[in-house]
Amino acid sequence: MSLCLSRDEITELCRSRMKAKQVAFLCRNGIRHYIDLNGWPVVTRAAVEGNKEVAPAIPEWRPNKARDLV
Secondary structure: OOOEOOHHHHHHHHOOOOHHHHHHHHHHOOOOOEEOOOOOEEOEHHHHHOOOOOOOOOOOOOOHHHHHHO
8 A cells, every 4th residue: 555545546536537626626625635746636645544543642731739739
């Protein structure tokens, strides 16, 4: 599996073969992408699939004075 979606996968995602329409679709739907040297949009798999790792919860901050009172 490659790092980026293939052109066929981007075409399937955007439902268009035209570069400009693909870029418009990606922008309108908030999908992170960049444009390569030939003007084609490039989308990483992580931008579409999301992060599969769950970040650990950050404990609620409490000042030291409140901790001493409890």
